[in-house]
Amino acid sequence: MHETALIQNLIVVAQKTLEEHNVKRVNSVTLSVGKLSNAMPDALSFAFEAMTQRGSLKGAKLIMKEIPVTVCCLDCGAEYNPLNFPIICPKCNSIYYKITQGEDIFIESLDCEF
Numbered sequence: 001m002h003e004t005a006l007i008q009n010l011i012v013v014a015q016k017t018l019e020e021h022n023v024k025r026v027n028s029v030t031l032s033v034g035k036l037s038n039a040m041p042d043a044l045s046f047a048f049e050a051m052t053q054r055g056s057l058k059g060a061k062l063i064m065k066e067i068p069v070t071v072c073c074l075d076c077g078a079e080y081n082p083l084n085f086p087i088i089c090p091k092c093n094s095i096y097y098k099i100t101q102g103e104d105i106f107i108e109s110l111d112c113e114f
Contacts, residue, residue, distance in 0.1 A: 006039060008047075010029070014056075017110065023113070026111070027061065029062055031108065032104070036102045036103045070099070070101035074097055
């Protein structure tokens with residue numbers, strides 16, 4: 001389950017930020033999750049809850065936002081959000097594309113009390 005490793009890394013990054021800014025309490029962590037990231041939201045939530053029972057993130061709420069898939073057509077340059085596979089450009093019907101968004105997972109924000 002790679003979700004546990006993802007949350008563990010998220011906690012390490014968040015704790016470094018919290019230490020640098022003398023944060024007293026974290027109310028919530030907003031996590032942006034790409035639709036193609038292969039991360040399961042339920043597993044991320046479970047791992048977050050299990051790994052934040054102690055420490056600076058204790059009691060923090062996890063908020064997840066899904067990042068849609070965006071691709072760029074390699075033939076005509078159109079950017080679009082495909083809804084399903086196969087991915088076909090709606091402008092020129094090309095099947096050649098580059099994924100430009102939707103594979104990442106990152107901390108969007110930390111809601112903290114100082």
